[in-house]
Amino acid sequence: MKNVSLIINGILAVAVGVLFYQVHALKNNHSSEKESVESVTKPVIIESSTKLSEAKIAYVNTDSINEHYAYIADFTKIIRNKKVALEAQMQSMTAKFQQDYEAFQQSARAGVAPQAELQKQQANLERQQQELANKELQMQNLGVELEEKNLELNKNVKDYLQKINNGRFDYILSYSDVIPTILLANPKLDITAEVLNGINEEYKLSKKK
Numbered sequence: 672m673k674n675v676s677l678i679i680n681g682i683l684a685v686a687v688g689v690l691f692y693q694v695h696a697l698k699n700n701h702s703s704e705k706e707s708v709e710s711v712t713k714p715v716i717i718e719s720s721t722k723l724s725e726a727k728i729a730y731v732n733t734d735s736i737n738e739h740y741a742y743i744a745d746f747t748k749i750i751r752n753k754k755v756a757l758e759a760q761m762q763s764m765t766a767k768f769q770q771d772y773e774a775f776q777q778s779a780r781a782g783v784a785p786q787a788e789l790q791k792q793q794a795n796l797e798r799q800q801q802e803l804a805n806k807e808l809q810m811q812n813l814g815v816e817l818e819e820k821n822l823e824l825n826k827n828v829k830d831y832l833q834k835i836n837n838g839r840f841d842y843i844l845s846y847s848d849v850i851p852t853i854l855l856a857n858p859k860l861d862i863t864a865e866v867l868n869g870i871n872e873e874y875k876l877s878k879k880k
Contacts, residue, residue, distance in 0.1 A: 726841040730856055731832075732863040733847045739867055742827065742874045746820045750813055757813075761806045768799045831870050 737743060775792040778784040784792075832843055843862070846853050 727839065728842045728844065729840045729860050729862045730844040730846045730853065731828075731866050732861065733845045734849060735863045735867060736828065736870075739871075740824075740874075741871050742824060746817075750817055750820075754810070754813055757806055757810050761803065761810075764799065764803055764806065768796065768803065771796060771799065827870060827873075828866070831866065831873065835865070835869060 771792070775789070775796060778792065779789060836843070844853060846856055846861075
């Protein structure tokens with residue numbers, strides 16, 4: 672009986688670890704998602720041989736892109752919904768595991784349940800442990816999915832800038848109030864509205880296909 676109890680104690684420790692991971696992820700969700708979305712648009716530079724004093728320069732406000740680009744709103748909503756669903760499933764599964772574990776422990780202590788029944792309950796607990804581990808892996812995969820979306824977003828914006836530029840500007844810089852890399856900018860050089868309208872229109876068209 673002691674060996675069985677040690678095995679199940681080990682299983683419970685893993686399950687509690689999964690639950691801790693889940694609570695920790697909940698606490699860090701807001702900041703990590705914000706950082707992920709804020710970092711999606713990197714500076715885009717279209718170089719030419721023009722001297723800097725003669726260069727034609729424009730900039731894009733990446734704060735506005737992050738806030739108003741429908742593509743970001745859509746994929747953030749999808750990933751958030753997936754995360755909420757996984758968290759609910761993990762909470763339910765963890766509660767069920769703890770309930771079954773306590774029932775198993777009581778049976779083992781009482782010494783009245785047949786060995787075959789105890790082995791069946793143990794196998795069930797191990798199966799639940801594996802299912803919890805699978806849910807944890809799915810939660811981690813959401814981070815991978817978000818990173819893939821970030822890369823796709825970068826490509827979308829860069830491709831659009833290259834398409835509309837046609838020699839208009841020698842440099843297109845990024846501007847952000849959150850992470851200011853440009854300390855002073857002339858509002859007349861701001862092409863954010865044009866870019867936002869264009870990439871949102873292209874995204875609407877892509878959703879209809």
